[in-house]
Amino acid sequence: MASELRLAGALAIGGALALSGCAAESGPGEGQDAADTFVYQVSQDLLTTNAGSLEGASTQAQALSSALYPGVYVPGPNGQFIPNTDLVKTQEIPGTERRVIYTLSDQAVFSDGTPVTCSDYLLAFTAGTNPELFGAHEPLFDDAADLTCTPGAKEFTVVFKQGRGARWRGLFEAGTVLPAHAVAAKLGMPVEELDQNLQSQDAALMRPIADVWRHGFDLGELDTDLQVSFGPYQIDSVGPDGEVKLVANEYYYGDAPREPELTVWPGSADTAELARSGALKVGDLRDTTPDWFDPDAEGNRLDVQTVVGSLTEALTFPETGFWSVEEHRKALSRCIDPRAVAAASSRVAGVEVPTAPFHVLQHEDPLAARLAPGAQHQLDVDIDAARAIAGAELRVGYSHPSERYAAMVQAMRVSCEPAGVRVTDASASGTTLADLPRATIGEWGEQVLVDGTVDAVLRPVDPSVEYPAAANRSQDFRTLQGQEAFLWDALPSLPLAAQPVTFAIDRNVGNVVPYTGLSGIGWNMNRWQLSGGEKP
Numbered sequence: 001m002a003s004e005l006r007l008a009g010a011l012a013i014g015g016a017l018a019l020s021g022c023a024a025e026s027g028p029g030e031g032q033d034a035a036d037t038f039v040y041q042v043s044q045d046l047l048t049t050n051a052g053s054l055e056g057a058s059t060q061a062q063a064l065s066s067a068l069y070p071g072v073y074v075p076g077p078n079g080q081f082i083p084n085t086d087l088v089k090t091q092e093i094p095g096t097e098r099r100v101i102y103t104l105s106d107q108a109v110f111s112d113g114t115p116v117t118c119s120d121y122l123l124a125f126t127a128g129t130n131p132e133l134f135g136a137h138e139p140l141f142d143d144a145a146d147l148t149c150t151p152g153a154k155e156f157t158v159v160f161k162q163g164r165g166a167r168w169r170g171l172f173e174a175g176t177v178l179p180a181h182a183v184a185a186k187l188g189m190p191v192e193e194l195d196q197n198l199q200s201q202d203a204a205l206m207r208p209i210a211d212v213w214r215h216g217f218d219l220g221e222l223d224t225d226l227q228v229s230f231g232p233y234q235i236d237s238v239g240p241d242g243e244v245k246l247v248a249n250e251y252y253y254g255d256a257p258r259e260p261e262l263t264v265w266p267g268s269a270d271t272a273e274l275a276r277s278g279a280l281k282v283g284d285l286r287d288t289t290p291d292w293f294d295p296d297a298e299g300n301r302l303d304v305q306t307v308v309g310s311l312t313e314a315l316t317f318p319e320t321g322f323w324s325v326e327e328h329r330k331a332l333s334r335c336i337d338p339r340a341v342a343a344a345s346s347r348v349a350g351v352e353v354p355t356a357p358f359h360v361l362q363h364e365d366p367l368a369a370r371l372a373p374g375a376q377h378q379l380d381v382d383i384d385a386a387r388a389i390a391g392a393e394l395r396v397g398y399s400h401p402s403e404r405y406a407a408m409v410q411a412m413r414v415s416c417e418p419a420g421v422r423v424t425d426a427s428a429s430g431t432t433l434a435d436l437p438r439a440t441i442g443e444w445g446e447q448v449l450v451d452g453t454v455d456a457v458l459r460p461v462d463p464s465v466e467y468p469a470a471a472n473r474s475q476d477f478r479t480l481q482g483q484e485a486f487l488w489d490a491l492p493s494l495p496l497a498a499q500p501v502t503f504a505i506d507r508n509v510g511n512v513v514p515y516t517g518l519s520g521i522g523w524n525m526n527r528w529q530l531s532g533g534e535k536p
Contacts, residue, residue, distance in 0.1 A: 045399070124138075257526035
């Protein structure tokens with residue numbers, strides 16, 4: 001895979017305009033000289049390195065954890081899947097029950113020297129196929145039926161349900177395969193026992209594992225025994241403002257990262273200060289039109305640009321409660337105006353954001369144009385139909401304060417008001433999928449319903465991994481068309497508009513390849529290299 005990433009790196013952004021202003025005397029964080037730091041700022045808060053958890057899936061944890069827990073396939077800058085052959089080789093065995101054989105590299109080890117084995121993938125598989133118990137959000141595992149694993153083995157096989165699994169390359173994506181041996185050690189058991197408990201499908205035996213899987217990788221209380229990496233970087237520390245310092249993983253089996261250290265800062269950090277101090281080298285910014293950046297200033301260091309990204313911003317609904325009823329969601333969809341929502345997003349972003357009325361395809365996929373005629377009528381408002389739920393309230397949450405998201409919710413409020421449906425903004429303190437009404441598994445294996453603080457979450461999703469579906473290729477178009485129609489009827493989510501993305505790139509950093517998928521511009525951060533000045 002290293003050669004393929006180097007090829008992608010050849011597309012790197014070249015010269016750019018720079019940021020005006022002098023470096024500040026002190027940088028972000030007390031006593032830290034920010035000018036000596038290589039900073040990558042992500043748009044979300046850094047809550048966890050577990051991208052498969054409800055919290056991780058809500059905050060694009062892949063932006064950080066792709067450098068710690070690489071996927072079987074790496075998303076490329078043009079939406080392709082690049083096989084991570086440094087880590088694993090795959091062999092698909094087609095049939096009514098598709099099988100995929102995974103063979104891990106003998107050189108693949110964690111940062112504590114422990115080999116990467118099928119146990120790590122069994123843990124990810126079990127979490128994905130038991131979402132209520134684990135608090136997981138890995139939708140493609142709904143296609144999977146079984147994973148065979150012998151503890152310590154470097155080979156395993158995933159078997160899919162009959163006629164399913166077309167999107168198997170999206171399984172085991174970045175940030176979702178965590179160290180099973182470290183989880184076992186945390187629970188005081190050998191890996192063999194952990195594997196047996198996972199394979200038992202006994203909720204009582206799996207519950208302790210699920211608790212560590214979901215909460216043990218939180219960054220608010222860093223557990224260095226759990227946070228062992230098999231990627232190019234490993235976590236050194238977490239700072240007082242939520243910044244995560246990464247250092248090169250000396251056990252990494254691929255090419256060593258070009259920059260031995262870098263610090264990932266959350267979107268809540270003061271971007272203007274990071275930029276003024278000279279620390280900010282690369283960023284996925286929250287603010288699409290930052291007031292600290294003057295594109296016409298001379299002597300600028302940073303290039304800041306906003307583009308229309310590949311992800312779809314959608315409302316995700318709960319599986320329990322009032323809004324779990326299909327008829328209620330369908331009535332709501334008749335008063336929410338995606339065109340008005342996209343226009344509101346465009347006004348704040350400063351770029352024209354298109355509607356994206358697709359569940360199973362990214363809006364920029366070539367096949368989307370063929371699906372568009374059938375989806376266009378879903379954009380039309382029908383107030384009379386929406387009045388079927390007059391008096392209902394939809395509390396919309398999102399992961400962090402955002403002027404653009406607030407404008408999008410306001411557009412929903414205005415268009416639904418004539419139908420007697422109240423849409424309110426409920427994101428005062430940030431929201432994840434865990435805040436939706438949901439079902440969990442209780443102590444004795446029974447289903448327990450949990451009340452939510454919001455009724456829907458507005459978030460960016462990747463349609464290629466959000467729903468099990470056919471492969472996005474022309475020969476499967478009719479199947480995709482049927483699946484899209486089914487999802488518009490069931491409406492587990494309401495796709496609205498494309499996500500605008502704002503990049504900041506220092507012209508002295510090479511091999512930066514803008515990418516607007518879930519891993520963000522940091523998808524190949526191990527290839528970044530500072531030049532044209534002192535290295536941090």
